[in-house]
Amino acid sequence: MTHLLRRAAWRLLGGILVLLAAASLTFAALHLTPGDPVTAILGGASANPTPEAIAAARHEYGLDRPIAVQYALYIARIARGDLGQSFSQHMPVIAVLRAQAPPTLALMASSLAVAWLLALLSVVPTARRGAAGAIASTLETVGAGLPQFWLGILLLWGLAFEWRLLPPAGNHGLPALVLPTLSLAIPLAGFIAQVMRESFDLALDQPFILTARARGLGDGTVRLRHALRHALLPCVSLSTWAVGALVGNAVAIEIIFSRQGLGRELFLSVATHDMPLVSGIVLFIALTYILAGLAADTLYVLIDPRLKGTRP
Amino acid sequence: MTLEVENLSVSFPTPTGEHVAVHDLSFTLRPGRVVALVGESGSGKSVTARSLIGLAGPTARVSAQRLSLGGQDLRRLPPRDWRALRGRDIGMVLQDALVALDPLRPVGREIAESLSAHKWGTRAGRNQRVQELLEQVGIPEPALRARQRPDELSGGLRQRALIASAIALTPPLLIADEPTTALDPSVQAQILRLLGRLRDGGTGLLLISHDLGFVSRLADHVIVLHHGMVVEQGETARVLGRPVHAYTRTLLDADPVRHPPRIATPQGTDTPPLLTAHDLSLSRRGPDGVARRILSDVGFSLHPGRTLGLIGESGSGKTTTARIVMGLTQPDTGEVAFMGERWVQSGRHGVPEGARRPRRRAMAMIYQDPLGSFDPRWTVREILADALSAGGDPSGDRDHAIATLLDRVRLPPAIAARRPAGLSGGQRQRVAIARAVAVRPALIVCDEPVSALDVSVQAQVLDLLEELQRELGMAYLFISHDLGVIRRMCDDVLVMQDGRIVEAGPAAQILTAPRHAFTRTLLDAAQDLSAA
Numbered sequence: 038m039t040h041l042l043r044r045a046a047w048r049l050l051g052g053i054l055v056l057l058a059a060a061s062l063t064f065a066a067l068h069l070t071p072g073d074p075v076t077a078i079l080g081g082a083s084a085n086p087t088p089e090a091i092a093a094a095r096h097e098y099g100l101d102r103p104i105a106v107q108y109a110l111y112i113a114r115i116a117r118g119d120l121g122q123s124f125s126q127h128m129p130v131i132a133v134l135r136a137q138a139p140p141t142l143a144l145m146a147s148s149l150a151v152a153w154l155l156a157l158l159s160v161v162p163t164a165r166r167g168a169a170g171a172i173a174s175t176l177e178t179v180g181a182g183l184p185q186f187w188l189g190i191l192l193l194w195g196l197a198f199e200w201r202l203l204p205p206a207g208n209h210g211l212p213a214l215v216l217p218t219l220s221l222a223i224p225l226a227g228f229i230a231q232v233m234r235e236s237f238d239l240a241l242d243q244p245f246i247l248t249a250r251a252r253g254l255g256d257g258t259v260r261l262r263h264a265l266r267h268a269l270l271p272c273v274s275l276s277t278w279a280v281g282a283l284v285g286n287a288v289a290i291e292i293i294f295s296r297q298g299l300g301r302e303l304f305l306s307v308a309t310h311d312m313p314l315v316s317g318i319v320l321f322i323a324l325t326y327i328l329a330g331l332a333a334d335t336l337y338v339l340i341d342p343r344l345k346g347t348r349p
Numbered sequence: 350m351t352l353e354v355e356n357l358s359v360s361f362p363t364p365t366g367e368h369v370a371v372h373d374l375s376f377t378l379r380p381g382r383v384v385a386l387v388g389e390s391g392s393g394k395s396v397t398a399r400s401l402i403g404l405a406g407p408t409a410r411v412s413a414q415r416l417s418l419g420g421q422d423l424r425r426l427p428p429r430d431w432r433a434l435r436g437r438d439i440g441m442v443l444q445d446a447l448v449a450l451d452p453l454r455p456v457g458r459e460i461a462e463s464l465s466a467h468k469w470g471t472r473a474g475r476n477q478r479v480q481e482l483l484e485q486v487g488i489p490e491p492a493l494r495a496r497q498r499p500d501e502l503s504g505g506l507r508q509r510a511l512i513a514s515a516i517a518l519t520p521p522l523l524i525a526d527e528p529t530t531a532l533d534p535s536v537q538a539q540i541l542r543l544l545g546r547l548r549d550g551g552t553g554l555l556l557i558s559h560d561l562g563f564v565s566r567l568a569d570h571v572i573v574l575h576h577g578m579v580v581e582q583g584e585t586a587r588v589l590g591r592p593v594h595a596y597t598r599t600l601l602d603a604d605p606v607r608h609p610p611r612i613a614t615p616q617g618t619d620t621p622p623l624l625t626a627h628d629l630s631l632s633r634r635g636p637d638g639v640a641r642r643i644l645s646d647v648g649f650s651l652h653p654g655r656t657l658g659l660i661g662e663s664g665s666g667k668t669t670t671a672r673i674v675m676g677l678t679q680p681d682t683g684e685v686a687f688m689g690e691r692w693v694q695s696g697r698h699g700v701p702e703g704a705r706r707p708r709r710r711a712m713a714m715i716y717q718d719p720l721g722s723f724d725p726r727w728t729v730r731e732i733l734a735d736a737l738s739a740g741g742d743p744s745g746d747r748d749h750a751i752a753t754l755l756d757r758v759r760l761p762p763a764i765a766a767r768r769p770a771g772l773s774g775g776q777r778q779r780v781a782i783a784r785a786v787a788v789r790p791a792l793i794v795c796d797e798p799v800s801a802l803d804v805s806v807q808a809q810v811l812d813l814l815e816e817l818q819r820e821l822g823m824a825y826l827f828i829s830h831d832l833g834v835i836r837r838m839c840d841d842v843l844v845m846q847d848g849r850i851v852e853a854g855p856a857a858q859i860l861t862a863p864r865h866a867f868t869r870t871l872l873d874a875a876q877d878l879s880a881a
Contacts, residue, residue: 243448244443244444244448244449245448245449245451247399247404247443247449248441248443248450248451248511248514249451250435251402251404251435251440251441252463252466252515253433253434253436253437253463254432254462255432262462263451267453340453341453342498343452343453343498343500
């Protein structure tokens with residue numbers, strides 16, 4: 038039990054360090070970007086703030102103090118959960134996150150789920166089955182190579198404008214989620230399927246598969262009940278990476294499909310030098326990534342109980 | 350239910366033409382009888398076993414004049430009927446339950462699957478049956494064991510669990526493909542008794558093995574296979590007692606037990622020992638965080654030109670001892686001296702690797718499977734050239750030195766251009782030996798050097814090690830679980846149990862008149878398995 042507690046403590050510490058690193062990087066970015074941070078805070082050079090406003094902001098953010106003190110104040114504020122005020126939106130960063138995160142999280146979850154579904158459908162019935170396997174494997178490689186923004190534009194043109202099957206833009210309901218999800222999920226499915234196929238093929242060569250067949254088990258059962266589980270671990274690792282990558286790719290996809298969401302918000306806040314919002318979104322993404330890592334660690338042990346106790 | 354096989358042939362298409370794996374094999378297997386297929390790797394034993402349950406693979410071409418089970422013709426059986434037959438009429442046991450059972454699932458689930466695959470009983474009924482089966486194969490605490498995975502069970506328990514999953518539906522016939530290979534002798538003896546009980550209960554057994562001792566204890570009828578051809582078959586006592594074919598005789602003669610024991614090398618009274626170890630101990634923390642003693646107070650000495658054997662079951666500390674001697678693992682207590690100087694020292698004043706380096710080339714190592722110790726991209730020439738330069742070979746003529754080395758280990762010079770992956774197991778082990786002797790060592794640590802080899806290849810490699818010792822005068826620290834091998838190779842023996850040396854002395858005395866109870870258990874197990 039103490040062992041488990043110690044592991045949990047290490048995990049927590051690691052998560053805090055990652056958040057600290059993300060906060061420090063955004064702080065550095067804020068101070069390293071050319072121009073006066075105050076101008077950036079007040080909405081960029083085009084905002085033409087009054088000298089009084091500049092002085093007030095300078096004092097409010099402690100920018101007249103030494104940089105080490107500024108850093109400490111910044112970290113202390115974040116530690117209190119105060120992410121500050123978004124200047125472009127004229128509302129607290131927390132409120133922006135609360136409004137913008139759900140659509141992006143929904144898009145990420147649906148993309149990951151669809152990618153897994155496509156990968157399973159492509160690999161499980163075709164692995165080690167001659168021509169079918171070769172064709173599916175080729176499709177996976179092609180899928181993995183498709184740029185997501187290009188796929189998004191193609192789907193938008195074909196399914197939304199030409200055939201008018203699905204809405205081209207917006208956030209309303211499931212139909213609006215379909216095209217953005219496919220744009221993100223198809224290339225990701227290619228990646229997951231390639232990794233899954235390799236370990237699935239290896240698993241099918243193992244002696245316990247022969248034992249299972251010698252028991253009178255059908256081929257489908259052997260694949261689903263025995264081989265698949267051995268092929269899941271590397272796919273789970275890949276999915277952790279994908280959670281991070283999906284946020285980045287969501288930037289282009291949310292803009293193409295005019296969706297609300299963190300990706301688009303991140304793009305807009307960078308464009309308007311809205312640094313409090315940028316750092317708020319970056320911290321949120323870091324937190325998502327940490328949680329994804331925790332979830333993956335739990336899944337590892339569920340899939341392969343032998344890993345229990347071997348991971349620090 | 351009788352299995353009748355007449356002129357069974359199995360072939361596989363290859364880019365260079367049809368490869369015939371089994372050619373015209375015929376036998377009959379009746380309930381309560383044991384037929385053994387004997388031969389070396391690649392002789393077609395396993396392919397035969399798989400063909401009998403329709404699992405030779407999608408590319409295999411299986412043909413037979415007769416292939417029937419209880420009157421049912423198996424030759425053009427549709428897949429559905431094959432599935433119904435597997436597990437119910439014919440069970441199958443493979444070698445090494447660690448990988449022959451799904452390593453991610455509890456063994457109870459695996460056994461229950463043999464039942465559910467044939468829609469046997471209810472869930473509760475199946476769980477009940479699993480407990481009965483585990484008891485039947487002699488596993489204590491069946492309720493607990495059923496919930497454990499193969500890696501949580503000892504080698505003997507998991508092999509029994511594998512057998513339990515094969516006999517779940519009490520199939521009248523059981524195929525056992527190398528059921529005891531890679532197991533400790535005492536575990537082998539237990540499995541032997543279990544299979545004997547099944548036979549006495551009326552199960553017909555097809556036993557596949559390269560171990561003639563094991564076969565002779567169980568089989569009624571022996572078939573000797575060589576490159577897919579039957580070279581000899583008949584009643585066990587006749588085939589093994591009065592073999593007709595030269596290949597059968599080769600196999601029999603290769604059994605180390607048939608080789609005369611080693612005549613102990615005289616030990617010069619005034620020569621100082623080459624290697625001494627004192628008071629070696631080591632603890633390691635397990636996955637649960639609890640420290641375990643894996644080595645306690647191990648000490649011995651080895652004189653130049655002599656061979657010291659290290660025997661004991663897996664996990665008894667043999668390999669750990671070898672690693673400490675090699676200077677690869679630092680002990681908690683104790684020290685090792687090599688060539689009269691400090692070599693390993695526990696504690697903070699350990700011997701730095703720099704101090705060992707001048708003597709490193711005097712100590713070489715041979716592993717069980719050398720493949721992992723070769724760089725796969727290197728040719729044999731590069732492997733040996735590397736070893737020669739590490740040994741400070743002064744001669745300018747590298748090619749000549751390599752040719753001499755290959756000749757020394759009885760390999761043709763053409764081998765130099767090949768890569769290890771393309772060599773046979775025996776050739777690979779010879780290259781490993783050539784690499785070891787290239788540095789002109791005073792000591793070679795041999796960790797199970799022949800355990801992965803076929804019995805006839807084994808005999809050749811042991812011959813080679815003996816000859817090299819006579820020619821070059823090296824000492825061997827020789828680890829093996831095979832007492833027959835120890836008997837023919839070693840002057841002195843250390844018997845290890847749970848990290849301690851329980852008995853030490855001259856091989857002739859320990860292997861004939863052991864004093865410690867554990868040594869006697871080891872010898873009895875080996876006795877049970879030998880061809881007698």
